Amino acid sequence: MKQLNSVALKEWSENLFKVLERKELAPTEYEILVEAPRIAKKAQPGQFVILRIDEQGERIPLTVVDTDKEAGWVRLIFQVIGKSTAQLATVMAGEALTDIVGPLGKATDIENYGTVLLVGGGVGIAALFPIVKGLKEAGNHVITVLGAKNKDLLILQEECAQYSDELILMTDDGSVGQKGLVTQAMEDVFKREKISMAWAIGPSIMMKFCTITAQKYDVPIYVSLNPIMIDGTGMCGGCRVTVADSIKFACVDGPEFLGEEVDWDEFVNRMQQYRPEELLANERYEKQVSSNG
Numbered sequence: 001m002k003q004l005n006s007v008a009l010k011e012w013s014e015n016l017f018k019v020l021e022r023k024e025l026a027p028t029e030y031e032i033l034v035e036a037p038r039i040a041k042k043a044q045p046g047q048f049v050i051l052r053i054d055e056q057g058e059r060i061p062l063t064v065v066d067t068d069k070e071a072g073w074v075r076l077i078f079q080v081i082g083k084s085t086a087q088l089a090t091v092m093a094g095e096a097l098t099d100i101v102g103p104l105g106k107a108t109d110i111e112n113y114g115t116v117l118l119v120g121g122g123v124g125i126a127a128l129f130p131i132v133k134g135l136k137e138a139g140n141h142v143i144t145v146l147g148a149k150n151k152d153l154l155i156l157q158e159e160c161a162q163y164s165d166e167l168i169l170m171t172d173d174g175s176v177g178q179k180g181l182v183t184q185a186m187e188d189v190f191k192r193e194k195i196s197m198a199w200a201i202g203p204s205i206m207m208k209f210c211t212i213t214a215q216k217y218d219v220p221i222y223v224s225l226n227p228i229m230i231d232g233t234g235m236c237g238g239c240r241v242t243v244a245d246s247i248k249f250a251c252v253d254g255p256e257f258l259g260e261e262v263d264w265d266e267f268v269n270r271m272q273q274y275r276p277e278e279l280l281a282n283e284r285y286e287k288q289v290s291s292n293g
Contacts, residue, residue, distance in 0.1 A: 016096035017051070020073055025155045028080040029123055030089050031065075037072030039064070039102050045110060045130035046256055048226060049074065049102030053091060057098065058084040063127035063226060064103060074100075077126035077155070105255050108222075112139040113196040117189055117219070118164075119145045119182050119210050121202025125156050127224055128201045136163040143193065144168070145185045147202070151176035182206065183213045190217040198222070200259065204268045211259030223262065226255040 021033040039049060043064040050059050066075040080086050091097065108131050116135055120128035125146055136142045142163060147170040148154040154169065154176060161167045168185045169177025178185065182202075189195065190213075198221040200210035207223040214221035 016098060017100045018096045019091055019093050022091070022093045025077065026153045029077065029153070029155060030080070031075065031077045032088075032091070033073045033075055034097065034100060035072060036074050036100050036102075039100065040067040040072050040074050041069050043067050043074060043103040044107035045134040046108030046127075046224070047103035047105045048255065049076070049100050050104060051076075051088075051100045052098045053084070053087055054098050057087070060084050060088065061104075061226060063130075063224075065126050065129055066133075074102075077123065079123040105226075108134060108199075108256060110134040110138050115141040115143065115193055115195055117143050117145070117186065117193075117195045117198040119147070119186060119198070119200040119202070120160075121147045121182055121200075121206045122149075122153065123155070124202030124206075124224070125154075125160070127226065128199065129156050129159055131199055131201075132160055133163045136165075141165050143189055143195075145170060145182050145189070146177075147171065147182035147185075147206075149173065181209075183209050186210060186213045190214075190219065195219045199224075199256075204264075207259060208264040208268065211262070211264070215260055221259045222256045223259040224255045225257060225262070 018035040019032050020035055021031075023031045025031050034051075036049075043049075046063075048061050048063045050061050052059060060078070062076045062078055064074050065077050067073070078085050078088060080089050110131075113135075118128055118132050118135070125148075128144075132142060132144055143166045144160050144164040145168045146154060146157065146160060149172045151171060152175075154171065157167070157169065168189075170180055170182050170185050171177055172181075173179065182200075186198075195217070196219075198210075198214050198219050200207050200214075200221055201224045202210075211221055211223060
């Protein structure tokens, strides 16, 4: 392979997406601000990007948490769950990503519904926040429920509080807020408030039971099926889901769908389909890191 001359190297480096800031939000959860001015100008709540760390990198779908159109950056939050996200966590401020494509997916339908309920769990709170912000700016009365295993894993509390009329915190161990599940908080809200629309974003099993809870009170609820995405353009077919008895692609038809129309058993099973391969890839990466010192 020919070596790049100085001019070509400069042009190549300028086309990379620089990481402006990197922060550890919680154990295994990180935030990065990436220089991507064209994406920053277009991204809307609910949309996502696909990034690659390097030329051999896996395509990683991440929801756009926030943007600054003037400064030209996008804010991304991710959790280390496998080889590629572990590698992404090693990218420091001042370094660069090979490419980012976006914004992708359909944006959240932001309008003034009245009183809305938004439920986020774990790292799913990152995808929920731009919707919380958008709905509040559209004039809604916003009630937000955030849940995590413990206080250390509960992210974006201050940001969500800024755009919520009421913020309810739930943790499995009671280390902050109330002890219990987010569905318990949903029940309490539904009993005292007339909710026009709801959203739930988090682990698959959480979204399934949030949907069941909302159905008990005849409240339409949107969920985000972004965890299953791979390609981001609808070409690979890896994100096929059954919604309202028909095949949809989470990346182009979603990622948001009405929860009551999702085939949850199929979705949860699909999420586990490549688990053995993911564990193997992560094991190989850890050995590689250890051997490199």
